[in-house]
Amino acid sequence: MTDLKKNVPELRFPEFSGEWEEMPLEKLCTFSNGINAKKEQYGHGRKFINVLDILNKNYITYDEIIGAVSVSEETEQRNKVEYGDLLFLRSSETREEVGTSNVYLDDRFALYGGFVIRGKKIAEYDPMFIKNLLNTGKIRSVISAASGGSTRYNVNQEILKKLKLKLTKIKEQQKIGNFFSKLDRQIELEEQKLALLEQQKKGYMQKIFSQELRFKDDNGNDYPEWEDKQLSSFLQIRNNKQIPNEEAPLMSFTSTGGIEAKGDRYNREFLVKDKNKMYKKTELYDLIYSSNNLDVGAIGLNRYGEAVISDVYEIFSIKSSFSPYYVELAIIQPKFINNILKFRQGALYGQYRIHAKDFLKLKIKLPYELEQQKIGDFFNKLDQLIEKQSHKVDLLKQRKKGLLQKMFV
Numbered sequence: 001m002t003d004l005k006k007n008v009p010e011l012r013f014p015e016f017s018g019e020w021e022e023m024p025l026e027k028l029c030t031f032s033n034g035i036n037a038k039k040e041q042y043g044h045g046r047k048f049i050n051v052l053d054i055l056n057k058n059y060i061t062y063d064e065i066i067g068a069v070s071v072s073e074e075t076e077q078r079n080k081v082e083y084g085d086l087l088f089l090r091s092s093e094t095r096e097e098v099g100t101s102n103v104y105l106d107d108r109f110a111l112y113g114g115f116v117i118r119g120k121k122i123a124e125y126d127p128m129f130i131k132n133l134l135n136t137g138k139i140r141s142v143i144s145a146a147s148g149g150s151t152r153y154n155v156n157q158e159i160l161k162k163l164k165l166k167l168t169k170i171k172e173q174q175k176i177g178n179f180f181s182k183l184d185r186q187i188e189l190e191e192q193k194l195a196l197l198e199q200q201k202k203g204y205m206q207k208i209f210s211q212e213l214r215f216k217d218d219n220g221n222d223y224p225e226w227e228d229k230q231l232s233s234f235l236q237i238r239n240n241k242q243i244p245n246e247e248a249p250l251m252s253f254t255s256t257g258g259i260e261a262k263g264d265r266y267n268r269e270f271l272v273k274d275k276n277k278m279y280k281k282t283e284l285y286d287l288i289y290s291s292n293n294l295d296v297g298a299i300g301l302n303r304y305g306e307a308v309i310s311d312v313y314e315i316f317s318i319k320s321s322f323s324p325y326y327v328e329l330a331i332i333q334p335k336f337i338n339n340i341l342k343f344r345q346g347a348l349y350g351q352y353r354i355h356a357k358d359f360l361k362l363k364i365k366l367p368y369e370l371e372q373q374k375i376g377d378f379f380n381k382l383d384q385l386i387e388k389q390s391h392k393v394d395l396l397k398q399r400k401k402g403l404l405q406k407m408f409v
Contacts, residue, residue, distance in 0.1 A: 007166055011406035016172045020409045026161035028130070029086055029119030033157070035079050036114040037069050045070030049081055049112040054089050054102045058184040059131065062106040069111055079118070080109040084127045086119030086134070087112060091154045098153040099143035099160070103131040117157060124170055128177030133165060136404045166409035176407055180400070187396045194389045201382050208375060209333055209365075215374040223371040232360035234327070235316040238286060241278040244308050248281055251307040253288050259304035279308035280315055285324040287316045287331070291344070291354040299337075301328045314356045321369060325376030330364040 007019040035048070042048075047065040057064060071079075081087065085104045092098040101119075104110065105127060112118050121127075133139065142163065147153040167173070207213040217223060244250040251259050259282070282288060284305045290298035290313050301324055309315075318324045330336065343358040367375065 007409050009407050009409050011403070013172070013175055016168070016175075018169075020166040020168045022164055022166050024161060025119070025163040025165055028121065028123045028125055028165075029160075030122055031157040031160055032079075032118055032120070033090065034112040034114045034116045034118065035069060035071060035075065037071060041070050042067065044068055046076065047110045049087055049104070049110055049116060051089060051092075051113075051115050054087050054100060054116065055097070057102060058181075058188065059103050059105045059128065060087065060110075061104075062108045062110055065110055067113075069113075071111070076109075076111060079111050081112050081118055082109050082121075083107055084121040084125075086121070086127075086130065088117040088119065088155065088160060090115050090117045090156075091149075091152050093152055095144045095147060095153045098147045099140070099155040101131060101134040103127040117155070117160060119160065125167070126170060126173035126177040128181050129173035130165075130177075132177065132180045132404060133167075133408050134163075136408050137401075138405075138408075139163065139165070179407075180403075183396070183400055183403070187393065187400065190389065190393045190396060194386065194393055197382070197386045197389055201379070201386065204379070204382070205329070205333075209330070215371050215378075217370065223368040226365040226367045228363045229366045230361065230363050231316075234319045234322045234366075235287060235360060236319070237356050237360075238280075238282065238315040238317050240281040242281050242308060243276060243278055248306040248308050250279060251304065251309055253290065253298065253302075253309050253313055255298045255300075258300055259288075259302050259307055259309070280311055280313060281306070281308050282313075282315050283317070285318060287318060287324070287327060288313050289340075289354070289359070290314075299331060301325070314354075314359065316356075322366075323369075323372040323376035325380045326367070326372040327364075329375070329379055330366075336362070336364060 007022065009020070045068045047062050048067040048069040049060060049065055050067055053060050053065050053067075081104045083105060087102050087104065089098060089100045092100075143155060143159065144153075146159045147155050168176075204213070211226065214222065242248065249261075251261060253259055282302050284302060286302040288300065288302055288309070292298070292312065318327055339362055340354060340359065343354045366372065
């Protein structure tokens, strides 16, 4: 028999049944905008919830609030944020963020800023249940669609008041809210592990490239001293071009992901418009940089393999006797990047160019080949640990996203 009930979640704790009830958010909260104070009033006084507090926390507590503001007692009384109150991001440069919500879970009252809308609790609900309900894809889509603006997107109290929510009884709310609190805590702990690994890598980078920490050979002896070497002594410009094919697909090179696939839309357009266009070919462990985006990290190794990429990139092969991992680590050091940027040519930001011939004139400190190898292998293994931990965090977030879709109506 087909279940004709519509207001029930796809996934539910077995002890609960019955349809969820629809009601507007204004039945749960009253809404008001926050404080706009003078410059000298900020930085001291009572804790003051603002944009970053909403975006960067699973829930908000008094001690973790970033800012403070000093206002009159009358203003404090009008702008209290208390346990269970909701906070909404009133304005944002992106439609995806505007109207994002969070919940306050502390017995000490706080205040809130002008870019925030407070939902003052006036009815019984589980705060974590409502917070997660408001951040489901369905509700976020409704808020985003209703937001107005051109350079900035805005939501107002009326939009929030009219939001239609599907609610269940308080016992089921509490169980769902508690479930997602535990999942959020699990995600937070895994993110802390990831941050620790990234911090460890940063520490090792500083110690190894300052030579405070050195590797030794198999007999426990020091390797020879590091030498200054011009990049041209071990890098060679690769300037081969070809049409993309299955063995060498058209890819992007990014500061975050290295060589990676272009979006589906780009690929469809490319098939129609650019099927005979030639692109620069790159191979595994080539060194690549983008003149336009060098200062934000668009430099590194090709860890993907054969591909073709845009002509805006400079591509170099690395001599086989040198560790590509070490070379990459050396050239992403801030001191080296600053040296490269001195060669920028062009009138406008975003149109700068650093010619390959100038790049090759620069020098880096090179250890003995075996020490290079040890340094490169060490950081490669550390990067693999970081990537594995990052993947774990991503999987947990995807799991949460799927559960939000299935456990709410």
